[in-house]
Amino acid sequence: MKMTFMKAAAVALSALVAVPAAQAADLEKMTYLYPAPDFLPAFTPFQVARTKGYYEDEGLDVNWVIGKGGADVAKQVAVGNAELGGGIGDTPIIVRANGLPVKGVLLMGGKALTQMVIRSDSGATDMTSLKGKKVGVIAYQDTTYYNLLAALAANGMTKEDIDIQAVGAGGMVQLMISGDLDAISGTPDWAAAIEGAGVDVAVQPINDMFPAMAQAVLTSEDTMKNKPEVVTGFVQATLHGLKDVMTDPEGSAKLLAESIPQYAGKEAFLLEVMNRYNSLVYAVDDMDSLGTFDEARMKAVAEFYLDAGIVSSVEPAADYYSNDFVTAE
Incomplete structure (x- = not known):
């Protein structure tokens, strides 16, 4: 029996609908903890990556959760309540001194956030x-x-x-x-x-005045070992969003103003903020090094924190981070 036009159209439509559903089913579920509300301008690289679908492109279905600051995020990541979370490049210095096996896997800029x-x-x-x-x-x-x-x-x-x-x-x-x-x-x-x-x-x-650090993406040593593809995918997607903000702040500001309710009507403000972050925080001498941690910088911060009594002990600087997920092909 010949298939009618309506039946054929219905079959075709079902196939089209099934593709996104199948793709969604294939995505790896994971949780990311923001250290503060996700609509803050400091998180525009993440929002750009989310809006453009970069995390899905890396095979990830991200559950975005708002935490209670970088230290709390690090604790939750350390105990496995989230695969990754946000903090500052120096956060591992603080929390590893308290026995939490957390490392930085993406440093969002070559300068200090503060x-x-x-x-x-x-x-x-x-x-x-x-x-x-x-x-x-x-x-x-x-x-x-x-x-x-x-x-x-x-x-x-x-x-x-x-x-x-x-x-x-x-x-x-x-x-x-x-x-x-x-x-x-x-x-x-x-x-x-x-x-x-x-x-x-x-x-x-x-x-x-001091080699402080930018925002960072954190994960646990356990997640690094057992879910390296998740860490790599998240780092690469976020790095893509960061590069977009750096190379096209006008387009990124317009995109977020049009797609995120909290940013509606704030395109000019977003552009101003992105330009400030680009010059004061994100800038690096060599774009090939964007996202990576510098051992000498980490060592200088750790030594000051020890001398100032902020931490009671320090580890070799290289133990606080891994650049492997930034440089992964």
């Missing part, structure tokens, strides 16, 4: 002139605080020379705008938000 953001009307223009001023950090067990201590030390100062206040992530921008803080150890998007509120600021990169 910057000194100083109100222009504070009378201070650099670190040395902040003496006696109120400086905000997220918490006293946070990279913004640790990097501030390092910047002070680089200028012959100590924490006693300034009034350091732990104000939480929400207070960093708000208290700078209100004038209750003179400066913060913060991120490029916070500086952009403060300036967007009409407050003039000076930005002094901590990278110029």
